[in-house]
Amino acid sequence: MGTYFTTFYKYKYLLYVLVERDIKKKYRRSVLGVLWSMLNPLLMMIITVMVFSTLFRFDVENYVLYLLVGQVAFTFFSEATSFAMGSILENSALIKKVYMPKYLFPFSRVMSSCMNLVFTLPAILVIMIYTGQIPTWKTLAFIFPLLLMLIFCLGIGLILSACVVYFRDMFHLYRVLISALNYATPIFYPESIIPPEYRFLLDYNPLYYFIKGFREVIYSGGLPHMDTVGICFGLALASVLVGIIVFRKAQNKFILYL
Amino acid sequence: MAEKIIEVDHVTMKFNLMEEKVDTLKEYIVKLIKGKLMYNEFVALKDVSFSIEKGEAFGLVGFNGAGKSTMLKVLAGVLKPTEGQVIVRGNIAPLIEVGAGFDPELTAMENVFLNGAILGHNKAFLQEHFNAIIDFAELRDFINVPVKNFSSGMYSRLGFAIATEVRPDILIVDEVLSVGDYQFQQKCEQRITQMMEAGTTIILVSHDIHTVEKICNTVAWLEHGKLRDIGEAGRICNEYQKH
Structure with missing residues (x-):
């Protein structure tokens, strides 16, 4: 176990460089650069709010903030996991040539998506103030669902990045899955519209709990419930454990399939 | 006798060379049903043993497909x-196909840090060097060019x-000296x-016997x-050329 930590320590600068590279590449040559991380959710917000407050109306108080929280959290999940999925394949040239801990690639991708999320925080703050949900010290508790979701994404990212090496179809399959998940999670609709017989769609949807955690803090302005945090903790732990096991088992044979 | 920096002990490397590469789930299932998922075993290295002493310049020669690249990958720790x-006692800097660690979108300066980090160095070290x-690469005017x-x-x-700036204990050089003017x-x-x-111990692979x-x-x-012969450079090179 000790050697794992020493290798990780040795390569922590590589992790930093990889995250930095992703962010730099994302905004290279764009005039506004990192500002886009803030502008993007704001502009998307305006569009979705226009669509949903005129075309489809839901009876939700402070709908703008409700939607924003759900959307930002979901985007983080879908971006982090999809981005992590291709990490091993895209770095195949490197993996074939130089030894390094391979989990660094999915790890770095999830981290850079998390950085993107952090950049959108000012946008969320602006919307909070604008909609009258004034942030307090309690708002800082969003860090709990955020950290747990990060760990959850890491686990999923590890699983996906390892599986896709063997089955490239995962890319296409996962895109469909993400869009199904987008509708199955109460992002733009209130969970009350789900009829009781379809309630299982929420109960078995991990994202539901993470988004619930975020909403309890940012939208309702309180602390997250212990129940929510507990479930999120369990999900995160399970995901990262399975991720590590799958990835470790698969990684020695990556090179033969790249 | 000098210290042994690398010991290769009865190394055998087998690959499952499938008839065709199976890339998709559908193909995989179809083949599985047809029973065609045969593992066509290919032995790239067979019971190879040798050791390299510290400070030695070690050459690997052989025709195409003799297992040179596989050997290098095993030495670099990429293949198990x-x-x-x-057993490798020291850090290895692989120079296999130069530029494998480069990101074409990044500038030369950013790539120095990326590549250095890949080789396991920290920021302070890279800034210092x-x-x-x-200067060695003579690219002073191009540091901000992708x-x-x-x-x-x-x-x-x-x-x-x-x-080479990082002064590794072992440097693997694969056919790279033929590039550049x-x-x-x-x-x-x-x-x-x-x-x-x-x-520094050098491991050199080249088709250029000279x-x-x-x-x-x-x-x-x-x-x-298989290891056909190992020994003093002049003798082996002579025999290899005659072959």
Whole structure:
């Protein structure tokens, strides 16, 4: 176990460089650069709010903030996991040539998506103030669902990045899955519209709990419930454990399939 | 007797060379049902043992498909041998196909840090050595240019400069001395000699038997995955040429 930590320590600068590279590449040559991380959710917000407050109306108080929280959290999940999925394949040239801990690639991708999320925080703050949900010290508790979701994404990212090496179809399959998940999670609709017989769609949807955690803090302005945090903790732990096991088992044979 | 820096102990490397590469789930299932998922075993290295002493310049020769690249990958730790083991006492800087660690979108400066980090170095070390790397590569005027705009010569100069600046215990050089112009080749050879004097172990793979003969002291000759002969450079190179 000790050697794992020493290798990780040795390569922590590589992790930093990889995250930095992703962010730099994302905004290279764009005039506004990192500002886009803030502008993007704001502009998307305006569009979705226009669509949903005129075309489809839901009876939700402070709908703008409700939607924003759900959307930002979901985007983080879908971006982090999809981005992590291709990490091993895209770095195949490197993996074939130089030894390094391979989990660094999915790890770095999830981290850079998390950085993107952090950049959108000012946008969320602006919307909070604008909609009258004034942030307090309690708002800082969003860090709990955020950290747990990060760990959850890491686990999923590890699983996906390892599986896709063997089955490239995962890319296409996962895109469909993400869009199904987008509708199955109460992002733009209130969970009350789900009829009781379809309630299982929420109960078995991990994202539901993470988004619930975020909403309890940012939208309702309180602390997250212990129940929510507990479930999120369990999900995160399970995901990262399975991720590590799958990835470790698969990684020695990556090179033969790249 | 000098210290053994690398010990290769009865290494066998087998691949499951499938008839065709199965890339998709559908193909996989179809083949599985048809029973066609045959594992066509291919032995790339067969019971190879040798050791390399510290400070030695070790050459690997052999025809195409003899297992040279596989051997290098095993030494670099990229491939795990199916049987046997490799003991490496020191850090290795691989120089296999220069520029493998480059991101074409990033500038030369950013790539120095990326590549250095891949080789396991930290920021402070790279900042300290940054100027020396750029000067050796003669790319001072191009540090802010994305490397996708570089010529292949510039590419390999930068790669060589990074890998050798870090003064590894072991340097793996695979056919890279043939790139770049004559002047730069001279510079590279000079640097390799310097590194050897400083105690770095060099592992060189090349089809150019004259380079091998000039640089190496010991040469191993691989043939069909087996170690055909190993010994003093002049003798092996002579026999290899006659073959």
